[in-house]
Amino acid sequence: MQRAIELAIENARSRGGGPFGCVVVKDGRIIAEGANCVTSANDPTAHAEMVAIRKACAALSSFQLEGCEIYTSCLPCPMCLGAIYWARPARVFYASSDRDAADAGFDDSLIYRELELPCHDRRIPMQQLMREESLTAFEVWKNTPGRIEY
Numbered sequence: 001m002q003r004a005i006e007l008a009i010e011n012a013r014s015r016g017g018g019p020f021g022c023v024v025v026k027d028g029r030i031i032a033e034g035a036n037c038v039t040s041a042n043d044p045t046a047h048a049e050m051v052a053i054r055k056a057c058a059a060l061s062s063f064q065l066e067g068c069e070i071y072t073s074c075l076p077c078p079m080c081l082g083a084i085y086w087a088r089p090a091r092v093f094y095a096s097s098d099r100d101a102a103d104a105g106f107d108d109s110l111i112y113r114e115l116e117l118p119c120h121d122r123r124i125p126m127q128q129l130m131r132e133e134s135l136t137a138f139e140v141w142k143n144t145p146g147r148i149e150y
Contacts, residue, residue, distance in 0.1 A: 001073075004021040004073045004095065005021060005073050007034070008020050008021035008035065008048070008073035016039065017037050021048050021072070022052040022072040022073065023070075024052050024056035024065060024070055024071075025070075026060070026065075026068045031056050032055035032058075032059055034051025034052035049084065052072075056087075066089075066090070069089060073095050074097075078108060
């Protein structure tokens with residue numbers, strides 16, 4: 001956890017990025033680390049957890065983080081939480097709370113509220129198109145021998 005916090009502080013102090021850091025540990029050893037680089041990379045998905053997960057998966061040559069632990073300087077946002085569940089680490093440890101982040105200007109509460117609304121009532125309207133046509137992709141997937149399940 002100490003390293004995740006150091007990354008957050010370094011990033012906020014010298015790199016101009018958000019005050020977030022994350023490390024992925026396997027068998028007691030850091031295999032990947034990341035700091036928030038949303039503004040430097042012009043990538044809204046470049047949160048510390050996302051960066052660290054991408055690097056860890058590359059290091060392990062796997063799309064899952066089985067047997068790994070994630071240490072992050074703050075409770076993960078909804079996007080990072082989704083990525084964490086898809087990556088399936090053994091556990092996650094966090095330092096700051098979502099309230100701490102909100103007090104610093106990083107408030108995720110809107111996203112949580114939006115997720116509870118029907119798609120057509122969200123701030124960014126969402127409209128379904130071509131559902132029937134899109135189902136072909138799922139049929140192809142289900143009928144593909146040797147597919148890698150995840």
